[in-house]
Amino acid sequence: MGRARHVGRGGEPQDEQREAFLWQAGHCEGRSQLYAELCRRFAGDPRVGALADGWEGRVPLQILGGLNYLVLGGEASWDDVDAALDEHGEFLRRFVAEQPVQTNEVQRSWVLLPLFLHAVGSADLHVVELGASAGLNLLWDRYRYRYEAGSWGPEDAPLELGGEERGRLPAGPLAERPRVRSRVGIDRAPVDAASEEGARLLRAFVWVGQQERLARLDRALEALRAEPPPLVRADAAEELPNVLAGLPGDGIVLVFQTSLFEYLAEDARERIRETIDTAERDLVFVASGRPRGVPRAWGMRIYRPGGRREFVGHADYHGTWLDYEL
Ligand SMILES: C[S@@+](CC[C@H](N)C(=O)[O-])C[C@H]1O[C@@H](n2cnc3c(N)ncnc32)[C@H](O)[C@@H]1O
Numbered sequence: 001m002g003r004a005r006h007v008g009r010g011g012e013p014q015d016e017q018r019e020a021f022l023w024q025a026g027h028c029e030g031r032s033q034l035y036a037e038l039c040r041r042f043a044g045d046p047r048v049g050a051l052a053d054g055w056e057g058r059v060p061l062q063i064l065g066g067l068n069y070l071v072l073g074g075e076a077s078w079d080d081v082d083a084a085l086d087e088h089g090e091f092l093r094r095f096v097a098e099q100p101v102q103t104n105e106v107q108r109s110w111v112l113l114p115l116f117l118h119a120v121g122s123a124d125l126h127v128v129e130l131g132a133s134a135g136l137n138l139l140w141d142r143y144r145y146r147y148e149a150g151s152w153g154p155e156d157a158p159l160e161l162g163g164e165e166r167g168r169l170p171a172g173p174l175a176e177r178p179r180v181r182s183r184v185g186i187d188r189a190p191v192d193a194a195s196e197e198g199a200r201l202l203r204a205f206v207w208v209g210q211q212e213r214l215a216r217l218d219r220a221l222e223a224l225r226a227e228p229p230p231l232v233r234a235d236a237a238e239e240l241p242n243v244l245a246g247l248p249g250d251g252i253v254l255v256f257q258t259s260l261f262e263y264l265a266e267d268a269r270e271r272i273r274e275t276i277d278t279a280e281r282d283l284v285f286v287a288s289g290r291p292r293g294v295p296r297a298w299g300m301r302i303y304r305p306g307g308r309r310e311f312v313g314h315a316d317y318h319g320t321w322l323d324y325e326l
Helices: 013-028 033-042 059-072 078-087 089-098 108-120 137-142 196-204 211-226 236-245 266-277
Strands: 124-130 144-147 150-152 179-187 231-233 252-257 283-289 298-304 308-315 321-324
Touching: 013 033, 013 059, 033 059, 059 078, 059 089, 059 196, 078 089, 108 137, 108 144, 108 252, 108 283, 108 298, 108 308, 108 321, 124 137, 124 236, 137 179, 137 211, 179 236, 196 211, 236 252, 236 266, 266 283, 266 298
Parallel strands: 124 179, 124 252, 179 231, 252 283
Antiparallel strands: 144 150, 283 298, 298 308, 308 321
16 A cells, blocks of 8 residues: 555556556565565466456555455465466456455554644544545544553553654643544445454455454454444545535534545545535544655645645554654
8 A cells, every 4th residue: 555656658558567566566565575475476477467457546456355355265375376366367357346445454543643633632523534444443532542652542442552653742632632423434335344244355455464453453343343433335525525514513523534545536636625625614634645755655634624734744554653743
């Protein structure tokens, strides 16, 4: 995962396939050795080339996710990827065509929380997540967080999140206690994580070998099953104005997105920013996006109505480190 990639400027499909997999290999390096190796191998494999009609977006991750989905169901093995490609080509082709990448990474809540507290203080909140997937990050206030400056969240939380602070956070925001009055996620393909099928899908998009991520996901799924968040099946840019119109007038609306903008066309991103800019109420939008000179990282921004924008620093796109100036 990462920021937008440009492939295939007039190139042949094989060149686009190669470029897409080598780009993804760079992202997997140091995070999933198996995926990094497979990406390099798949870069020139014509069987893999036949699984997709184009190489825009995150097709390599969809192919790896489809393979992992089969492995998790006992239908294929990482020890014989050739057999999986030979026997399950049709399934993988359909998976790539129909299944968007569903990396619902709850560790991202650790890089979001300081920005939420900085932006909204101790207000009453109506929370809206765009591209929520199963909604694991929509439940951010139910988790416990560790930072060098202190902790935040219920002591008996089912999940405790920590990470690497490259820039030390101030203690001030950790004293804030916002209250979530309502929450809703918008996703064009929401995942019902309370079902076995939904849980398998989310696990399939955890990169193989990342045991800590998998364990964290399982704990988050358990917490979610106690009270799943409401999710609306819709396009985020289209639905956001309707959702905002239906919210009570009191409190602050906290809209956020991680890892959605890189899947949207520029006009959809612009529509969302315009909805935020023209909102006539107390509202903040916390978003991951392009970094400023830091490779393979997110630049984190806070948007407010009237076109006010604040660049607050960088974070890892799986939420393992942050570097903010708050
Ligand atoms: C990579 S996942 C990220 C999930 C979650 N935001 C996170 O950070 O863990 C991207 C999500 O965006 C959703 N998505 C993609 N395009 C969308 C659109 N146009 N409108 C709403 N959701 C969309 C996908 O279905 C998927 O759930």
